[in-house]
Amino acid sequence: QLQLQESGPGLVKPSETLSLTCTVSGGSISSSSYYWGWIRQPPGKGLEWIGSIYYSGSTYYNPSLKSRVTISVDTSKNQFSLKLSSVTAADTAVYYCARHVATYYDILTGYYRLGPLDYWGQGTLVTVSS
Amino acid sequence: QSALTQPASVSGSPGQSITISCTGTSSDVGSYNLVSWYQQHPGKAPKLMIYEGSKRPSGVSNRFSGSKSGNTASLTISGLQAEDEADYYCCSYAGSYVVFGGGTKLTVL
DSSP states (O other), X not given: OOEEEEESOSXXXXXXXXXXXXXXXXXXXXXXTEEEEEEEEOTTSOOEEEEEEETTSOXXXXXXXXXXXXXXXXXXXXXXEEEEOSOOGGGOEEEEEEEEEEEEEETTTTEEEEEXXXXXXXXXXXXXXX | OOOBBOOSXXXXXTTOOEEEEEEOOTTTTTTOSOEEEEEEOTTSOOEEEEBTTTBOOTTXXXXXXXXXXXXXXXXXXXXXXXXXXXXXXXXXXXXSXXXXXXXXXXXXX
């Protein structure tokens, strides 16, 4: 059974960089059928997709966060990571990692189209505060 | 990019059916058959309920069904049960990114 587990600091100071890692077990992150994504949810609010990465390093990012986000993958450790720079209180949220099904390969863009998020981690609360 | 539009809340009595709409644009919901729906209970991670507009993952009750017409996708839950009370989110691929709806709180009366 595939499992995803988020890890990282639960408290980050304003203007600093939030760093989280997702460890995948029960399956290979190098599968050609999936991207691996980050989603967040501020307290009491809805879900926001942050970005997703393929095992090759190809990425999709939320345009509204793109200037501050870096997602990377370490296939040797079966992990992928999120870095969000210059954080403010508005970045306080539960951060989830999830498996993103790669569907149709779009020859024009060179990217797979992203399907459903079928496996999720339990989420980790990150609070931005001094 | 803008979030997909969902009603903030819906309600129904046990045994009844309800439908949650999810309105996007011709750049997301209308262009791709890649709408998915998620159920989230308080304090829990979201759970995939419907994908590619109308397909159910293994283990999801057939009381849950999905459809799409133009730029609007819909989730229907029939035979409402108390355990269906949760937040529901739609999600769509949009060409170079992914967008969620704002979420709908389902109350089972």
